[in-house]
Amino acid sequence: MERHYGLDWLRIGAFGLLIFYHIGMVFVPWGYHAKTAHPIPWVVVPMLALNSWRLLLLFVVSGYASRALLARGHGAGRFARNRTWRLLLPLLFGVLVVVPIQPWIELTTQRGYAHDFGYFLLHDYFRFARVRGLPLPTWQHLWFVGYLWLYTMLLVVGVALVGRRSLQPLFDRVFGTVLVWLLPMAWLVLVSAWLFPGIGPTNDLVRDSVSHAQYLPGFLFGFALAGSPAALAAIHRWWPAALIVAVASYATAAAIELRWPGGSMPGWPYGTLFAASRAVQGWSMVVALIALADRFLNFDRRWRRTLTEAVFPFYIIHQTIIVGVEGALLPFALSPLAEFAVLVVATIGGCWLFYLIGREIGWLRPLIGLRPFPHKEHTT
Numbered sequence: 001m002e003r004h005y006g007l008d009w010l011r012i013g014a015f016g017l018l019i020f021y022h023i024g025m026v027f028v029p030w031g032y033h034a035k036t037a038h039p040i041p042w043v044v045v046p047m048l049a050l051n052s053w054r055l056l057l058l059f060v061v062s063g064y065a066s067r068a069l070l071a072r073g074h075g076a077g078r079f080a081r082n083r084t085w086r087l088l089l090p091l092l093f094g095v096l097v098v099v100p101i102q103p104w105i106e107l108t109t110q111r112g113y114a115h116d117f118g119y120f121l122l123h124d125y126f127r128f129a130r131v132r133g134l135p136l137p138t139w140q141h142l143w144f145v146g147y148l149w150l151y152t153m154l155l156v157v158g159v160a161l162v163g164r165r166s167l168q169p170l171f172d173r174v175f176g177t178v179l180v181w182l183l184p185m186a187w188l189v190l191v192s193a194w195l196f197p198g199i200g201p202t203n204d205l206v207r208d209s210v211s212h213a214q215y216l217p218g219f220l221f222g223f224a225l226a227g228s229p230a231a232l233a234a235i236h237r238w239w240p241a242a243l244i245v246a247v248a249s250y251a252t253a254a255a256i257e258l259r260w261p262g263g264s265m266p267g268w269p270y271g272t273l274f275a276a277s278r279a280v281q282g283w284s285m286v287v288a289l290i291a292l293a294d295r296f297l298n299f300d301r302r303w304r305r306t307l308t309e310a311v312f313p314f315y316i317i318h319q320t321i322i323v324g325v326e327g328a329l330l331p332f333a334l335s336p337l338a339e340f341a342v343l344v345v346a347t348i349g350g351c352w353l354f355y356l357i358g359r360e361i362g363w364l365r366p367l368i369g370l371r372p373f374p375h376k377e378h379t380t
Helices: 005-025 041-048 054-070 076-098 101-110 117-124 140-162 168-175 179-195 209-225 229-259 270-296 302-332 336-358
Strands: 129-131 134-136
Touching (some): 005 041, 005 054, 054 209, 076 302, 168 179
Antiparallel strands (some): 129 134
């Protein structure tokens, strides 16, 4: 398979938006690990424009990339070993080294925890118990990596079971039509509005059925899409309509949120309409963005390789920087605008510093999601 540069750019853009999304979490009234003293209710409006599709898109793109990796011809077993090494090693490093400051900030600023970070790390973080209601240790934002590894292993099992047979012709027949837009959208509406009404994600690998019901099919869809010109052609035919529907659905969800903010939303029909609107918006945006990336972004540029490599290290460190910096800013009682500016500069600068330093240290590269140095550099 040829590399799809458009999906590379889409992945880069999605992770870039994720940084701003998590900075936004500091200011909205929703729960988060570090909260400003001056929450801004209207910030939920731009946040709602992103949170129905940002993670779903990443799982679809990850499934697509998995197909490309398998197509290299090294076999499912080697693919599984490679993905285990590339995902679980950074996950373990993140849980042990990168993440701990986040629950400490949350405990000290929101839950009345009085001990310093050193005491927390030595006595409480590795207790494998709840500390003031917070389960420790934790993977925080790195749950995505754990879920991605699980879905990848399930994919490997599926590939082994299917063997030489292929479900690709069936996928092409079904999703080579308008159903490429309508069928996944209907499933997401069913999940959000009827199967799990009012239930949000838990980021608990074992007890997070609502997330698995959305993200695992998205991952598998991306895997099948990578081998389906028919489905991609159908996406191209229907993306303008999908984009229009996505905008209308977002407007509906935002209007309901503004009328009944937070947990004050009433029941049927508005709660159901809100959940259904977000599901419709989410898949419609995924369809539109894939088409736009394929049509307008499928080209290479000098910075693409660097940014593609930097995405994983950025993802590993970005939330720790956001939470840590916000925790340090709270005593200064800055205005929300000043807080936002400091967080943006510190997060982007810190992510780049983490990546630029980490990529030059051989033993650190695998820990932050980078491939080891080529063998020849170890033999000089």
